[in-house]
Amino acid sequence: MRRTQKDTEESSRSITRRGLLLTGAMGAMVAALGIRMRYLQIDQAEEFRLLAEENRVNVRLIPPTRGLIQDRNGKLIAGNEQNYRVVITREDAGDVALVLNRLSGLIPMTAEELQSTLDESMRNSPFVPVIVKDRLSWQDFSKVGINAPALPGVVPEVGLSRIYPLGYDFAHIVGYVGAVSKKDLEEQVNPDPVLRLPKFQIGKIGSERWMEETLRGHAGTRRIEVNSVGRVMRELERKEGTPGSDIRLTMDADLQNFAQARLGEESAAVVVMDVTNGDLLCCASAPSFNPNLFVRGISHTDYAMLTGNDHRPLANKAVSGAYPPGSTFKMVTALAALEAGVIDMGYTVHCPGYLEFGGRRFHCHSRGGHGRVGLTKSLEKSCDVFYYDIAQKVGIDKMAEMGRRLGLGIRHDLEMSAITEGIMPDRAWKQARHAQDWRIGDTINASIGQGYVLASPLQLAVMTARIASGKAVRPRLVRMIDGKELPVPEAEPLGLEPRHLQGMRQGMWDVVNAPGGTARSNRIVDPTMVLAGKTGTSQVRNITAAERASGVISNSQLPWNRRDHALYVGYAPYDNPRYAISVVVEHGSGGSTTAAPIARDVILAALGGGRPPLAAYPQDQRGRISTMLEELPLRDPETGMLSDSDRV
Template sequence: MKRNPRDLEHSHKILNRRSLVLGGLQLAFVGGLAARMRHLQVDQADQFRLLAEENRINIRLIPPARGEIFDRNGAVLAQNTPSYRITMVREDAGDVEKVIANLQKLVPLDPEDLERAMAEMRRSPPFLPITIADQIGWHDISRVAVNAPALPGVTPEVGLTRVYPQMEDLAHVVGYVGPVSDYDLSKIEDPEPILRIPRFQIGKVGFEAKSEDMLRGKAGAKRVEVNATGRVMRELDRREGQPGADMQLTIDTDLQFYLQARLGNESAAAVVVDCESGDLRAIASSPSFDPNLFVRGISVADYRGLTEDPYRPLANKTVQGTYPPGSTFKMITALAALEAGITGTEETVWCPGHLEVSGRRFHCWKRAGHGHVDLLNSLKQSCDVYYYDLALRVGIDKISDMAKRFGLGVKHNLPMSAVARGLAPNKAWKERVHGQDWLIGDTANASIGQGYMLASPLQLAVMTARLATGRSVTPRLVKSINGVEQPDGAGESLGVNENNLRTLRRAMYAVSNDRRGTAYRSRIIADGLRMAGKTGTSQVRNITAAERAAGVIRNKDLPWERRDHALFVGFAPFDDPKYAVSVVVEHGGGGSTAAAPIARDIMLQALYGETPPLSAYPKKDRSHIQALQERLQRESPPRKADGSDRA
């Protein structure tokens, strides 16, 4: 059928309009698409390139090698040793329990370690490796490697772990490391990312903790290619971290071993300070513990054994323990009176065995009294009444000021845990802390190192070094960092009258070398090495009037925890002081019987630098000393070529 030309013309017009509209729409779409593609590929190219790279490339931290710790002679105190461990990636393992069961057929797994690893695995991303067993033997790691196809997700690895070759001898000084805990992270305002690496170790106590920032080092990093689930496909490049600083301490390991061995099974502490430099040559707290137990996480049984021991092996008694200094404080009371011009060396005080103060009787340790005593004899025989009388005249504020001048009641800045300030009380302190007035009886008690007065063995050693030298000797623990020598603690002059100091030193000499001195039985008889010292006994219980009337119960007849503390401080040689020593034996009884013999033996070991000759001891002690030396030599650890002890 032939169509009308008009109809054809009309149809062409409609078709052209539709074509134009469709073409316009297509052009608009293409233009919009082009604009969007330009926006994405040009304007936002950098942003999407970064996102794509981050999806494909992952940056992971590399733990640095922890700095090692040495003694003054180069013996190793803390080192890093290769350690074989087994790790597992949960997403690769699939059935974790089945893989663990197969693994247990090959190597023994500690139940506590396994439980800890499973808990860590549950709260960690599925692609993160978790340590299942650490510090395992070569044969065990070999069996795992051979059976790797049957253990999906399990990988044998070699890493570094902390080892303390000296074990118990330096535990309280060096401390130990352990895995970062949630509690550790909670104490840090902005934790470094490296601290979130599973099982990463940081210092927990002691020098390891206090020097953490220097010992830890700086983390390295590696770029790895990962798939969509975060699994590592390959390593692209690596930047090693900066190892921690190597630290050298002032401690002499041989002398430290002797201190620990000499203290034996006592609950005690001993400190040796170099009078010239302030170096801590040895600082021992007994009993001790093996810090290696804590590196991977101590067992419940082992930890309970340490915490339930009445001798408190975990406490560092040298700096953390504070005790009434007893009669070792009498030099401070005397010096305060001498410096104030209140007494002289020839002035005497009558001691009938007690002194009446405000209606209360303050007793001397010698019930019958000492009669007329001057300064030298009061210190030599440790007369209490002499110091009651001095203190009431000089006053507590001057005594407190002198105590702080000689390092008591002052927190010494050492990189050790829980360093105590001690207490050198005065009137303002009692008002501030207790809201009470200072009583005259408080002054009498403080004059002989009782009452509120408290000092640590470290502070007593510092006090003695300052008495011996007249300088503000400051204890130093760090000898060098990465080979760079650190400032010593020789100190400046204390500004105390040298004649007064000489008077006290002569009195301390008499304590150890005069037949009536309280430490005469523990004297050193070697020429040129004579020791000056002072015994002390501090009460831990009140003695009632009824007990005094009936006769004071002897220490050996009391339960251990109610016996007096025994103390001794001393320096030697008298003419040229080289070392100062302090010894505290908890509930040891008398300072002259329990603490002085230990201090004498320690001092001789320090002066000779080796086992001292028997000729340095009084004749009556030589057979006992010889037996002691032979026992300690048998227990002494073998020396290795690098100067370190033990395997």
């Protein structure tokens, strides 16, 4: 069949369109290739020239600047200082041992340090820098920089290192940082890449650990040009990371320093808490330690001295120490009995010096007894028999319920390490823990804070704050993050009868201010600062019937670790409570003689905002107190430095 002229013309036009499309596509490809060739040959010529000359472009992480930790008034507790250091990269160094040997001729390095660096470089990826030496002097740092061409893979760097300018004062609260360990990485589900940098430091204990992610920030990156021998030629690009957040605690650095100094050589703890909002102003544990030693790498000798000390300087006794609360627990027993309705405010008991039950005598601390005592007098005189009696009426379960309502037997959630829950026992607890039934004798012992009952100084401060305020005040440690005030939840009422709480407060006032009170010698005479409190002495050993018959051995005649613990809780001012305090002195013998004087001095420092005012002490004590205060190794409130005579 012959094609018509029309068909021929249509076919011709179709072929022409295809040709044009093919020609256009080919032209586009050629243009794209030309543009790409121009990009590679002209725009990227410099980078390819560097690669051709055996140079490389490496991407390295920039550690973020760690956030600062400050006290409530902005005083620096944990900061960062400039640190001159030298790092080596195995991939760039080639023969690491040879390079390290050369380096040791420029800066002081022991054989142990050389071997440790060599081992670490072999353990890590070849392109990961390893810190050879840090905290170099400027002179040694300069030597390395001048001789860099002869030290392939060695780079002098200026970094930041953690420093704790207030040293011992906040060691237990803030803690310290240390190099990331294998265990630290294993605890992370998806570890931040910056944690894999050799000797990168993270929080190990205290607030440094519990607020690690907030303080750490996010790493930056830098692209650097290095030549064939590993020497850094120049920095091509730098992207700064995000610094960690600054944290402001509720703590008062001056009060904390005063408390630490006042505890002196004792193995003890002090907690001061704001009754109105739960702010912890002081949380001191003695003896303390220098956290800067851990940042720099503590020696075996120094660590052995800390772990071998029977006063346990590494333990935060304020939150992790669990002690029999002794007579400071009597308010719990009394409130439990009052709220249960088994006694009223006018209830009295005759105290002959002991209570007989089940063929056993439970003794009062006063061998001759107190005669007939009511509620407030039982606190004032710290009569044990009164509490033996009412405990049998109310029972341990009600006592335990009241203890927990007042903050005992509860782990308070704070940004610190090793916070104990203590023990607030009841029938179910003993069955679960010891597979034994609870006995009346257990209740009698618990009524005066002995037996199974254990509480920390933090818990005792919370208990006191709740009695003083009538509210379920919760302790808090962090006040601000990056300048933003954290909200303080409104404390709920405890739901206790107001007149019962007032009875406890009156009894605590009598303890300190009544003529026969156990803490009378530790009263405050300034009417605007009147102190109310309760002394406590808890036994750490059993006293046999034979010893009682022949005469109880005095604490002064016993080895230190067998003496009674000394305790004190209190609050001030009495008529307008602001601060609650608890003091525990391990093996301090007596609450009234050892713990109460410390508590008075510290709470006066809190109320006065500085050194305790002498006018607040009884006239006949002012000379002795003045001498004692002058001898305390306190920091200068402006500079934060100790005097030359007190600096260690």
